[in-house]
Amino acid sequence: MRVLELARRRKTVREFLPDRPPKEDILKAIEAAKEAPSGMNAQPWRFVIIDDDWMKGKIRELCEREEEKFYSRTRGDLMAWLNAKGFRPEKPFLSEAPYLILIFGHTKAPYWLQSTWIAVGYLLLALEELGLGTVTYTPPNPRPIEEFLRAPQDYKLQTILPVGYPADPKPKYERKGLEDVVSFNGF
Template sequence: MKVLELAKRRKTVRKFLPNKPPRELILKAIEAAKEAPSGMNAQPWKFIIIEDHELKRKIRELCEKEEERFYSTTRGKLMEWLKEKGFTPRKPFLSEAPYLILVFSNTKAPYWLQSTWIAVGYLLLALEELGLGSVTYTPPNPRPIEYLLNVPRDYKLQVILPTGYPDDPKPKYERKSLEEVVSFNGF
């Protein structure tokens, strides 16, 4: 499938079917992600796949605790949008998805942030091509999860990708038109 078709089809998925995809599919998607370009070819990413139910439960518990703090201090347009969309501090997808793919960056590498997020983009499209859904969930405070998983100090959690076969009927959010996001020779 062509990249544009994959990108147009890919949507955020927060609900998953209970059947677990084969590990080989997850590894195939990560195989694509690791081919992303990176500053000085440092390849600063590390992928941790969580499939253990108890560990997913602990991660969810830590994230929801941090979400409670986040929601208690968030105001303005962001809070209005969260309420409008029905979001709460509860993140059931963290324990219900068959897999959690945690993506970390080595902060000592050049262009670590940009490079890792390019790899995440590759990963999302690869998951879509394989018929798997995901949501890019970034915890408000990744430190408790880093501590739980004994992550080296130089690595920082960028995103958690709950992953599995999609069971989320909601449509993809509408995208801006090409004319709204492109200009030539200046802003």
């Protein structure tokens, strides 16, 4: 089962080699993502590819500003986890990755949220198959990015995928066992 192999191999990548993958590979991955099922076949997703260095820098700046606010108000278990994993408001992968793929969902479409995230899942596996790495980065407040890109009012940013050849040495986080996530005929 090729999909299972890809899913087991895929990991979060926050560090990238400087080499720029061919645009055709990015488009090939999006070609797979757009085949995802969607409510009423509305296909409510929009993929915005950013490869301009200035724009990537501006997106990083906007995201880090919102991350600072997020970190200043976050407490408890979440903050402890972020600190333990070494996460900080700085997001260098947003300007260092050769590409950013911003995925928007059309909020007027039925089941837009679920449909858009199914397409994200397809995209993650397609990128893995092409030997490309990414992280699903969701800004704490997507509004500044939406405004910067002049997104139509009915489109909401769901995630930003920095994409490139992986250079991240960290291993994939452990996954729960099948017996921990599956039950039959009830919870």
